[in-house]
Amino acid sequence: MGDIFSYGFMINAIYASILASIVCGIVGTYVVVKRIVFISGGISHTAYGGIGLGYFLGFNPLFGAIGFSIMSAGFLSVMRKKKTQHEDTIIGIMWAFGMAAGIIFVNLTPGYSPNLMNYLFGNILTVPRSEIIMMLILAAFIMLMVTLFFREFQAVTFDEEYARTLGLPVDKLYFLLLIIIALTTVLLIKLVGIILVVALLSIPSAISIKFVKSIGQMMVMSVLLGLLFTLSGLFLSYYLNLSSGAMIIMTASAGYLVSNFIHYLKKKSYIKGIN
């Protein structure tokens, strides 16, 4: 076990896992209670267009991903307000458009693009120090917003219509929430990749919602579960020499199954207690 920490990339990978778990636990809680897992998937896949654009124009693809995902969040908020089309239809179109745009940009880029798979499925071992710092800034921004608007986000995710009758700026708060989700998916892209982002965002919160009594508790439990899944997935991928992103999702999925079993036992013993 000693030698694993002697690699610089492994230390960076651990930092990235910790940051990702914290943000995922907090933002994933809103994603799960507001039932917008599919929206988060749409936003993360649209980000692929930005990654392609980054390759094509020669800047850090992550900046392209931030631009595209925030644009998709804005587009979704506007279309939601206009109600001209069902939200899921728009998400589906955006999802495919983003992927297509990404691939075309990569096609247009001269030369071979070996890192493409890293963005689709993640490769935590390729996260450089500079990107850790970028992740840190994103995470700090997300935590600041959630701290500032904790009560308002709770009101909007619990009962949107009632929040409107209170005079809260519901559409703006919802847009801010989507921006936070967009930034979170970007932050997770290097860790688990675009395709697997949704799982890491939703699984820890989907487990904790069954065991908690408040949004705050749900966030804390989701962060702890995220740490468990990302770190154990990371070590397993190192020792088994398998893809880190896929391994993390595997441990998370296994955790989800186990949690369902525990929840079932808890319910059963509760019913027994009543009888």
Place this chain on the structure above:
Amino acid sequence: MTNAVEINNVFVKFESTLVLEDVSVSLAQGEFLGIIGPNGGGKTTFLKVILGLIKPDSGSVNIFGAPITRNRNLVSYVPQYSSFDADYPISVLDVVLSGRLSRSRMFGRFSKEDKEIVEKSLELVGMQDFKKRLAGGLSGGEKQRVLIARALAKQPKIILLDEPTASVDAASGKNFYSMLQKLNEEMTIILVSHDIGAVSQNVKKIACLNRNFVFHDSKELTHDMVEAAYHCPVDLIAHGLAHRVLQSH
């Protein structure tokens, strides 16, 4: 004195269906209006128009002489309890506290005063012992009372209730109406329900709504009103009511 609610010639259309047609009504402060009508007759839409959640295609709505956007803090709403997400991890106390939020008080935390008002609201509906409980685990009637407490936490001048007794049995329904009558001493109440009997016994004024608003500024429910609202002959027999709400016929 300005009227609590003043609605003039309101029309609401969804797509091409007319939901509210030329609705006008004025309510003085301290009124208790019951609105009955069939499902799909526009009762909830009517409430949402007052709340500013639905913008009428034409006509005007004023709350104490000003549009709802300026007087939002005066009106509170009790939605049907089924609007409640049972899986959401939130305590009864936090649900009621959320009623203290408003645009001008964004950021920060709830004050001691907020918490005292919330305690009082919970006591008024008899839910003070439930405040630590998960809101999603309550029975229908209990959820309803929590939603009323949330509406009261705003300290409104007008309170709108949408089918509040839908899940309440007859005995607790009686308690429920005596609670409303107590609230009515301090605020104007508008209640919609399809429960003709209970409504007509407990309100001060009654109206029928089925796209058109039939209102005689009294609590007498006439045959014509009900027939107009339900578009079919209705037999109204007044038997054993505490006081007569139906004209003799």
